[in-house]
Amino acid sequence: MKMGILGTGMVGATIGTKLVQLGHDVKMGSRSAGNEKATAWAKSAGPKASTGTFGETAAYGTILFNCTKGAASLDALRLAGENNLSGKVLVDISNPLDFSKGMPPSLLVCNTDSLAEQIQREFPRTHVVKALNTVNCDLMVNPAMVGGGNHDLFICGNDAEAKKTVTGILRDGFGWKSVIDLGDITGARTIEMLLPLWVRLMGLYQSPNFNFRVVR
């Protein structure tokens, strides 16, 4: 399948490389063509990897992954273009973290709204699925690296078919044993609000290699 990665950071590179390994054709998009990090990534990821602008990448992929920083996500998606995003599944991995006031970061939006909801409102013809924002990028594509993979990934979105598609990639591709569907996109506020605890625990453990499990 054709996949588009929006963003050239660690998350984008990790997801992109995993998707290539799974046999997909993957384009990594950035603000301008010829981005150095994207080019370096494509070179290392092999012939099924390519690069482009945000717009080219959105037009290319059937499934898109928003791997931009939360504070820059809406701008990046505007550059990608509403028409290029129309009808696409957009897996929103970003978190609206505000580092401008130092550590720990606060959230740019929370409580009665979320970044994923802002994206869904601005791009109503795109099927936004919030997922993977609650774990470190190494864990995203290799959940077995902690606790034998016996922990949970939360997902939400308005479109059942889009969630089914994404859940399939998460389970069969990335190896997630447990994907918990929190319902519609308003669930995003509940998992974006998990980030402050995640950041606190990362400081406590001095490691990002952990995740939550719901024990019943």
Add this chain to the structure above:
Amino acid sequence: MKMGILGTGMVGATIGTKLVQLGHDVKMGSRSAGNEKATAWAKSAGPKASTGTFGETAAYGTILFNCTKGAASLDALRLAGENNLSGKVLVDISNPLDFSKGMPPSLLVCNTDSLAEQIQREFPRTHVVKALNTVNCDLMVNPAMVGGGNHDLFICGNDAEAKKTVTGILRDGFGWKSVIDLGDITGARTIEMLLPLWVRLMGLYQSPNFNFRVVR
């Protein structure tokens, strides 16, 4: 030890009864003396249980439990009186949930502040310890009721000695195997912000009998 319970709801009754069972002398406090629910609780909990006003209860207990609704907590503590609260350990179980706009509740304070921090700022001579706010009241005093008790309780506060005292009650009294110290009272914002996810999961499972475990 002399314990004070502020609040006459399910949480207060459950914690109060457990403390009596553990051999403590427990006074349940309310806005006015002779509160019906407090009186009924004391009758059922036995001779070590008593009732009083918020002020009498705060003066009585060495360790106090804030079991009032979050939206009413600051008012209740003002009624208890700063002098009565001075030097006391206050276990803050409350959550600043706003039900005024319907379900799901939003938070009255979050992100860069929390209810526990508001309480600590207003009562600087009280040792506020945030704990137990992330689980249902039955689980608070009986963690083994789900998953053999193999899940985590988060705690935070500025006073190390107060946290040690509370952790002792949680472990040896209530049966918690794992109590994770998140550091100073600013950690409260991270666990109060866990409530939206908790509420969402309760809706999904149609049961409040679950808790989180950090898998590493």
